[in-house]
Amino acid sequence: MYEKANWQNGVLTVSGIECLNLERTLSCGQSFRWKKTERGWFGVAYGCAAYAQAQNGMLRIFPCAQSDVPRWISYFDLVRNYTAIETQLRSDARLSACLPHASGIRVLNQEPFETLITFILSANNNTVRIAQSIARLCGLAGDVATMPDGQQYARFPTPQAIAALDLDALRSIGAGYRAPYVQQSARMVADGFDFEPLRHMPLLASRKVLTGFPGVGPKVADCILLFSLGRADAFPIDVWIGRALKSMFFEGEKPGKAEMERLVRELGPMSGIIQQYVFHYARKKKLATKWEKRESEDA
DNA sequence: ACCCAGGGTGACG
DNA sequence: CGTCACCATGGG
Numbered sequence: 001m002y003e004k005a006n007w008q009n010g011v012l013t014v015s016g017i018e019c020l021n022l023e024r025t026l027s028c029g030q031s032f033r034w035k036k037t038e039r040g041w042f043g044v045a046y047g048c049a050a051y052a053q054a055q056n057g058m059l060r061i062f063p064c065a066q067s068d069v070p071r072w073i074s075y076f077d078l079v080r081n082y083t084a085i086e087t088q089l090r091s092d093a094r095l096s097a098c099l100p101h102a103s104g105i106r107v108l109n110q111e112p113f114e115t116l117i118t119f120i121l122s123a124n125n126n127t128v129r130i131a132q133s134i135a136r137l138c139g140l141a142g143d144v145a146t147m148p149d150g151q152q153y154a155r156f157p158t159p160q161a162i163a164a165l166d167l168d169a170l171r172s173i174g175a176g177y178r179a180p181y182v183q184q185s186a187r188m189v190a191d192g193f194d195f196e197p198l199r200h201m202p203l204l205a206s207r208k209v210l211t212g213f214p215g216v217g218p219k220v221a222d223c224i225l226l227f228s229l230g231r232a233d234a235f236p237i238d239v240w241i242g243r244a245l246k247s248m249f250f251e252g253e254k255p256g257k258a259e260m261e262r263l264v265r266e267l268g269p270m271s272g273i274i275q276q277y278v279f280h281y282a283r284k285k286k287l288a289t290k291w292e293k294r295e296s297e298d299a
Numbered sequence: 300a301c302c303c304a305g306g307g308t309g310a311c312g
Numbered sequence: 313c314g315t316c317a318c319c320a321t322g323g324g
Contacts, residue, residue: 125320126322171320174322177321214308220306237305
C-alpha cells in the first residue's frame with residue numbers, strides 16, 4: 001500500500017510505500033524487460049518506456065503521462081498490503097529465512113499477452129536467454145516508439161505481428177523448439193482470445209483455459225495467472241520451487257501431489273506472492289553456493 | 300563431453 | 313491417471 005501519489009511535469013512520485021525493493025522486484029525473473037542504468041531502472045510496460053527509481057518508501061517513474069498514473073500504480077502492485085504478507089512470512093518458522101534475501105519483492109501486474117509469450121519461451125530455458133530472446137523479438141517485430149526526449153525504444157509486439165512471423169524468424173530470436181508454440185499461441189490471441197474472463201473464473205477453470213495454448217502447461221499457466229491476471233493464489237511450481245519446498249517443508253523428501261496441494265492451501269490466498277519470495281530466496285542461495293564452490297576450486 | 304535452465308508434449312502403461 | 317524420452321540453445 002502507499003500514502004500518496006503525485007504527478008507533476010511528467011514525473012510520477014508515489015510515497016509511503018511500505019515494502020518495495022526495486023532491484024529484487026525487477027530482477028527476480030517475473031519480467032525480462034527492465035535494465036539497470038545510471039538513471040535508474042529502464043523498462044517498457046504496456047507500450048510505455050520509463051525509468052524507475054526507488055528509495056525510502058518512495059517510487060519515482062518518468063517520463064509518465066498523467067493518464068498512465070493508474071496503470072503504473074497497478075503495475076507495481078502498490079495497492080496490495082505487502083506488510084501483511086511479510087508479517088505472515090516472519091511468523092512462519094519455515095518461511096522466515098526467506099525475508100533477509102527477498103523482503104521488498106512485489107509481484108508485477110504485466111500485460112497478459114506479453115506474459116503468455118514470455119513464459120512459453122521460459123520453458124526449459126534460463127533467465128539470461130529468455131531476456132535475450134524477448135529483446136530480439138521486440139526488435140524484430142515490435143513497434144518503434146519515441147520518448148519525449150527523443151530516445152527510441154521497441155514495444156512488445158502485437159499478437160498480429162508475432163502471428164505473422166515465420167518459424168525461421170522465430171528461431172532466429174532463439175526460440176528453438178518453442179517457435180511453433182509462440183506462433184500458434186499468438187495466432188489464437190490475434191483471432192480474438194479474451195484474457196479478461198480469466199481474472200474472475202475459479203482458479204482451476206482459468207488454468208484449464210490457459211493450458212489450451214500450445215506450449216502452456218500447468219506451470220506456465222500459473223505464471224500467466226499470477227504475473228498478469230491478478231491471481232495471487234496461483235502457485236507456479238518449477239525446479240527451484242520444487243527444491244526449496246522439498247528442503248523447507250518436507251525434510252528433504254519429495255512431496256506427492258496431494259501434499260503439495262495441501263501446503264499451497266495452507267499458505268492461503270496470497271500463496272502465489274509467497275511463492276515469489278521463496279523463489280527468489282532459493283535462487284540467491286544457490287547462486288551463493290555456486291560462487292563458494294567456484295572460489296574454493298580456484299584456491 | 301556432459302549437465303542445466305522459471306517445462307511441455309506425446310507415447311506408453 | 314502417472315512416467316519418461318525428447319525437444320533447441322547457450323553457458324558452466
